[in-house]
Amino acid sequence: MRLRNPFGRKPKEFPSHLWTQCPNCGEMLFNKQLARNQSVCTNCGHHFKLGAKERLELLADARSFTETDADMVSSDPLGFVDSKTYPDRIAAAQAKTGHKDAVLTGTATISDIPVVLANARSPIARRSSSSRPREARACRRARSRSCSWRRRSRR
Numbered sequence: 001m002r003l004r005n006p007f008g009r010k011p012k013e014f015p016s017h018l019w020t021q022c023p024n025c026g027e028m029l030f031n032k033q034l035a036r037n038q039s040v041c042t043n044c045g046h047h048f049k050l051g052a053k054e055r056l057e058l059l060a061d062a063r064s065f066t067e068t069d070a071d072m073v074s075s076d077p078l079g080f081v082d083s084k085t086y087p088d089r090i091a092a093a094q095a096k097t098g099h100k101d102a103v104l105t106g107t108a109t110i111s112d113i114p115v116v117l118a119n120a121r122s123p124i125a126r127r128s129s130s131s132r133p134r135e136a137r138a139c140r141r142a143r144s145r146s147c148s149w150r151r152r153s154r155r
Contacts, residue, residue, distance in 0.1 A: 060108035
């Protein structure tokens with residue numbers, strides 16, 4: 001029979017909706033403070049992953065981003081088959097992320113300078129050929145408007 005120590009310390013429990021633990025140093029960070037610090041740990045400087053929308057909110061001027069080509073969806077012109085068919089992979093990624101395509105494109109301003117942005121939404125996007133037409137359209141849009149072009153993706 002296991003004995004409990006009524007005076008012993010209980011392990012600290014932190015509600016996940018209020019606190020996030022830094023994977024680098026283990027520090028418990030208050031979510032509001034983490035958001036104010038642009039998703040960077042105040043203790044060790046670890047940069048947390050950001051989604052496409054969050055990254056654009058930090059990069060562009062407030063409420064200036066307008067998504068373009070939102071109706072464009074991935075296709076499989078080559079009939080690619082691996083352990084799964086490509087349309088099955090696309091359907092699984094869409095169900096998991098809730099996004100139609102792997103890349104978020106649009107227009108915005110940065111310090112009142114008009115720009116066209118393209119941002120990969122997930123690791124699948126970096127391996128996907130479906131994002132290329134959307135990026136090409138965004139590049140042509142930037143050239144036609146004589147504004148800056150910026151593609152953001154970790155490789």
